[in-house]
Every structure is written in structure tokens, then in C-alpha cells.
Amino acid sequence: MPTGREALGVVFVLYGAVSGSWAxxxxxxxxxxxxxxxxxxxxLLAPAVGAVCTMPLVGRLVARVGSRAVVRGCVPLLAGSLALPAVMPALPPLVGALxxxxxxxGALDVAANAHGVEVERRVGRPVMSGLHGMWSIGGLLGAGLAGAVAxxxxxxxxxxxxxxxxxxLIGTAAVLRLAHPGDGAGPVPAMGLRRPSRRVLLLGLLGFCALFTEGAAADWSAVYLRSVVGTSEGMAATAFAAFSLAMAGGRLVGDRVIAALGPVRVVRTAGCLGAAGLAVALLVPSTATGLVGFALLGLGMACVVPLAFAAAGSGDATGSADTTGGRAIASVATISYLGWLLAPTSIGGLAQATxxxxxxxxxxxxxxxIPVLGGVLRQPR
Known part of the structure; x- marks a missing residue:
């Protein structure tokens, strides 16, 4: 049975490349x-606000028409939206474009992850970490090309x-090769808003913690090395590079580790590793501990969000990930991205005061x- 895993991997690479290019x-x-x-x-809050507002609606759309159809519509929309911010003449239209x-x-995030859960169900082994690894690779390629062009x-x-x-162009060719969804991808009854289950809320909290940490590393790792450790600007910039490279590497090997050890053990170990790495970096301020600490943090966070999305898409649902799972992924994604949204401002405010x-x-x-919440990844009986 064709799974479309490679085509979906291309979609994740393109999504990452778009993100890296803009950043x-x-x-x-x-x-x-x-x-x-x-x-x-x-x-820069506008993209996060746009994503958080869209995700619940897209979850319902995925449940109605299927993840494949939504991915096919979102790829050209994301591509077109990338070109807009750089041509806006003033702040108000820039905010709208962002x-x-x-x-x-956000729409592609929900739909692509829902389709990834469907692919994982078809192949019968973990694939979500590898797909997110493709996003990380795309982000690195996009940012690297942007630097060379600039x-x-x-x-x-x-x-x-x-x-x-x-x-x-590439995305359109890729989405045509996505596998058709399995059972339950057609219209779904009772599409009104529903309160997420306790398990979905806990998965969302798990993702919130991971994305809060990712947002903190993205916005404050270089600032920490520059202002606290006293490194050069060039060396400070390598802190987030170390975080990103370690995260990409962890995601690329994550599926095999998850298959061997199970998601709960992986997340608990990874959370402890990441917390210890960052704590050492903060308690022993130096260039070496800073770079190693943020790298360990990236490695620790590598599989948390992919596993939270995978559990949301398959653990609570009956049937295809495109039905109940699509809405669950949207709920988890929405809660998770609030962490990314809140990290820069909350850390900035506390840094100003302390x-x-x-x-x-x-x-x-x-x-x-994260280790405390890791037990929620166990499949419900």
C-alpha cells in the first residue's frame, strides 16, 4: 500500500525552508x-496569533474533508504568503501580512501532522520524529541560503x-503524490466545537512546555551568551545553531529510538537531559557550557512535540487520524503554540525585572x- 511518506517529507522540508527563509x-x-x-x-507576534486562531478551525476542516485535501490547499497558500511581508510599505500592512x-x-502544521499520523498508522512504526527532522533540515537550508543571498x-x-x-512548484508536485487517506476521511457528523478531553489537554501542556523552551532558545540563547557570558556577536549566534543542529539530529534518529525504547521513556529521558543541560549552562556561565548546554537542550526537545502530535492523532481517536485525531491535533497544536507565543515576552519581562x-x-x-508529563504518551486502554 503506498504511504506517501516521501512526498510528505518533502512538504515538511519546504515548510521548514519557508520558515528559515523568513526568519x-x-x-x-x-x-x-x-x-x-x-x-x-x-x-512578530502576528504570525503566532494568526496560527493559534487558525488551528482549531483547520482541525475541524481536516475532520470534514481529510488531511490530504487541506495540505494540498495550504502549500500554495503558505508559499504565496511568504512573499508578502517584504513588500509591505508600513507597519499595519506588515502585521496583516504576517x-x-x-x-x-498554522493550517499546514495541523494538516501535515494529521496526515503524518495517518502515514504512521499505515507503515506501522514511528515516523513523526523523522518528518519533523525534515522540517528542521529545511529550516537550516532556508536560513543558510538566505544568508548567502543576503x-x-x-x-x-x-x-x-x-x-x-x-x-x-515543488510543493504542488509533492502533494499530488500524497497517499489518499484511509477510512473516515469523508464528512463527519457532529462538527460543533467540543471540549478537549483531559488527555488532549495534558498532551497540549506537554507541547506547551516544549515550545516554550524552543521559543526561549530561539530568542534568548544568543542574548545570554552575548550579555551574560560576554562572547562576540558571531560566537553568540552559534548558540541557537547548536540547539537547532542537535534538534535536527535527534529528530532524524528519533523514530528508531522511540521504536526501541517507547515514547514515555524517550520523553522522560530527553526532558531530564534538556533541563540538566540548560541548568548547567546557566549555573556555570562560559562559552563551552553555553554551547553544550543549548545543544543538549535541543537534543532533549527533539522528539517531544512530534510525539505529542502523534499521540493526539492516534491515541484518543477511533478510526482514521483525519477524523477525531485531526481535531485533537488542532487542540494540542493550539495549546502548544501558546508556549512559543508567551516565551519571548515572559522571559523578556522577567529579564527586565531581574x-x-x-x-x-x-x-x-x-x-x-516534561518528564512529569511524559506518562500521558501511554496509549489509553
Whole structure:
């Protein structure tokens, strides 16, 4: 039976490449519009808000028409939305463009993960960690290409428009090869809003802790090395690179580790590893401990979100992941992405009142909660 795993992997790579391309060109947009850091920070909340608002609706749409159909619609929408922020002439339209970009990304996130659960069910072994590893690789490739393009003096409008066209063309070819969903992908009755089950809420909290920590590393790892440890700007930037590379590597081997040890043991061990790594980095401030600590944090967080999504899509559901699982994934994703949304502002506020080191202690706490919540990954009887 064709599973479409490779085609879905291409979709995840493209999604990551789009994310990496945009993230690397944020300084260009900031300079072009003359935005101060505070204003830029508020504008950058728009993608997360767009994603969080869209995810519950997309979960219902996945349940009605199937994940394959939603992925096919979301890929060109995400590609087109990437080109918009760099051509906005002022802050208000920029915020609108970023909200659309976030909404398209959030929609694809839910649909692609729901389809990934369906693929996992078909092949009969873990695949979600590897698919998220493809996203990480795409992010690294997108950011790396963006850096090379920027170094040649090519502006963000031309660069992002080119990436958008390539994403649309390659993505369209890939989604045509996605496997048709299994049973239950047609219209589903009782599509009204439902309160998530206790298990889905706990899975969402697990994802919240992981994405809070990822958001903290994305926005504050370089700041910590620069302002607390006192490294150069170039060395400080390698902190998030260490985190990202370790996360990508962990996700690429994660499926085999999960198959051997089980999801609960993997998440509990990984959470302890990540919390210990970050704690050492904060308690013993140096370049070496900082880089190693953030790398261990990335390795520890590698499989948490993929496993939370996989459990949401298959553990509570009966039948296809495109029915009940699609709504459960949307609920887990929405709660999880609130962690990414809250991390920058909460850590920034606490850092202003205390110190960067103390504020990053919030990420240690969030990471330490992951082993406690890991038991929710057990399949319900």
C-alpha cells in the first residue's frame, strides 16, 4: 500500500525552508521599515496569533474533508504568503501580512501532522520524529541560503518571492503524490466545537512546555551568551545553531529510538537531559557550557512535540487520524503554540525585572515538567 511518506517529507522540508527563509530576512524588513526593537517584537507576534486562531478551525476542516485535501490547499497558500511581508510599505500592512503567513503556516502544521499520523498508522512504526527532522533540515537550508543571498546584496523581496515560487512548484508536485487517506476521511457528523478531553489537554501542556523552551532558545540563547557570558556577536549566534543542529539530529534518529525504547521513556529521558543541560549552562556561565548546554537542550526537545502530535492523532481517536485525531491535533497544536507565543515576552519581562539568567530559569522549569508529563504518551486502554 503506498504511504506517501516521501512526498510528505518533502512538504515538511519546504515548510521548514519557508520558515528559515523568513526568519533570516527579518533584519532586512526591520531596516526597510525603520522599526525599533519593541515595535518589531510586537509585529512578530502576528504570525503566532494568526496560527493559534487558525488551528482549531483547520482541525475541524481536516475532520470534514481529510488531511490530504487541506495540505494540498495550504502549500500554495503558505508559499504565496511568504512573499508578502517584504513588500509591505508600513507597519499595519506588515502585521496583516504576517498574520496571514502565520495562519497559513498554522493550517499546514495541523494538516501535515494529521496526515503524518495517518502515514504512521499505515507503515506501522514511528515516523513523526523523522518528518519533523525534515522540517528542521529545511529550516537550516532556508536560513543558510538566505544568508548567502543576503551576503550578495539581494533584497528580501526578490529572495522571498523566488523561494515562494520554488515552494509552490515543488510543493504542488509533492502533494499530488500524497497517499489518499484511509477510512473516515469523508464528512463527519457532529462538527460543533467540543471540549478537549483531559488527555488532549495534558498532551497540549506537554507541547506547551516544549515550545516554550524552543521559543526561549530561539530568542534568548544568543542574548545570554552575548550579555551574560560576554562572547562576540558571531560566537553568540552559534548558540541557537547548536540547539537547532542537535534538534535536527535527534529528530532524524528519533523514530528508531522511540521504536526501541517507547515514547514515555524517550520523553522522560530527553526532558531530564534538556533541563540538566540548560541548568548547567546557566549555573556555570562560559562559552563551552553555553554551547553544550543549548545543544543538549535541543537534543532533549527533539522528539517531544512530534510525539505529542502523534499521540493526539492516534491515541484518543477511533478510526482514521483525519477524523477525531485531526481535531485533537488542532487542540494540542493550539495549546502548544501558546508556549512559543508567551516565551519571548515572559522571559523578556522577567529579564527586565531581574536578569537574563534568572529569566531563562523559566525554560528550565518548563523543561523539567516534561518528564512529569511524559506518562500521558501511554496509549489509553
Amino acid at each position: 533570516a530576512r527579518i533584519p532586512w524588513v526591520q531596516s526597510a521599515l525603520g522599526l525599533d526593537p519593541g515595535t518589531l517584537g510586537l509585529a 498574520a496571514l503567513y502565520g495562519a497559513a503556516g 551576503a550578495r546584496g539581494i533584497g528580501a523581496p526578490v529572495h522571498l518571492a523566488s523561494v515562494a515560487v520554488a515552494t509552490g 536578569s537574563v539568567t534568572t529569566a531563562l530559569g523559566l525554560a528550565v522549569v518548563a523543561t523539567a515538567l
